Amino acid sequence: GNEMQVSFAGKGTNLHRVWDDFIIQNQNIKLDDCLGYVNQLTEDEKKRICNINLVDWMNESRSLLDDVYNFNGHVLNEEYMSRMKPVVEKLLAKAGLRLAAILKYYFKDAVNLSVIESKDTLNLTAADAINHIGENAIVCGKVFTTKFIDKPGRKPTFLNLGASYPNQLLTIVIFGADRPNFTYKPESFLIDKNVCAKGRIELYKEKPQIIVSKPDQIILQ
Numbered sequence: 001g002n003e004m005q006v007s008f009a010g011k012g013t014n015l016h017r018v019w020d021d022f023i024i025q026n027q028n029i030k031l032d033d034c035l036g037y038v039n040q041l042t043e044d045e046k047k048r049i050c051n052i053n054l055v056d057w058m059n060e061s062r063s064l065l066d067d068v069y070n071f072n073g074h075v076l077n078e079e080y081m082s083r084m085k086p087v088v089e090k091l092l093a094k095a096g097l098r099l100a101a102i103l104k105y106y107f108k109d110a111v112n113l114s115v116i117e118s119k120d121t122l123n124l125t126a127a128d129a130i131n132h133i134g135e136n137a138i139v140c141g142k143v144f145t146t147k148f149i150d151k152p153g154r155k156p157t158f159l160n161l162g163a164s165y166p167n168q169l170l171t172i173v174i175f176g177a178d179r180p181n182f183t184y185k186p187e188s189f190l191i192d193k194n195v196c197a198k199g200r201i202e203l204y205k206e207k208p209q210i211i212v213s214k215p216d217q218i219i220l221q
Helices: 015-026 031-039 043-050 054-062 078-107 126-132
Strands: 005-008 011-014 122-125 136-148 157-161 170-174 194-204 207-211 218-220
Touching (some): 011 015, 043 078, 157 194
Antiparallel strands (some): 005 011, 136 194, 157 170
């Protein structure tokens, strides 16, 4: 594709860029177009698409070459762009599904990426936590500052939501004994990220906190 020089609308380029960019822009392909294809798939079809087999994925792409190179000379027209639109939508959708499958496979033990779907548990912002002391809840906010105290016998980790310490709206606390349960370093991995903490809201030195002991109590938004 890089070596195949073509022109479209009077502009010279190569076929690789046409497929990376020109068709998407010319046909105004949006996320909803790709999701439309995904929504038509059965669960079995999605599983087949997401089955991680790089050779199969490569062969699937190569099977499209006859259509990709089906044009006269080195000039592409609107008919070509229109004809390739559903192909590009399908490929983008499959790429998204497959990337998600790879990330879930390799990082399944690192962070719980589940979506919050609970009708029985309070869902609060960090600012609301102070009004629900003693209650179990899911509290969400941005991690502004963190601290890991590496001292013998202690080793707690603090994640400050809503603002930087000492003005935080909620602190997520991980005690040293529970830190080995995490396959990542919370103080570095979660800084500047939007997270939700699941647990009981407690008051410590006039500040609300949630003590967590397992990775699935912290959810990335």
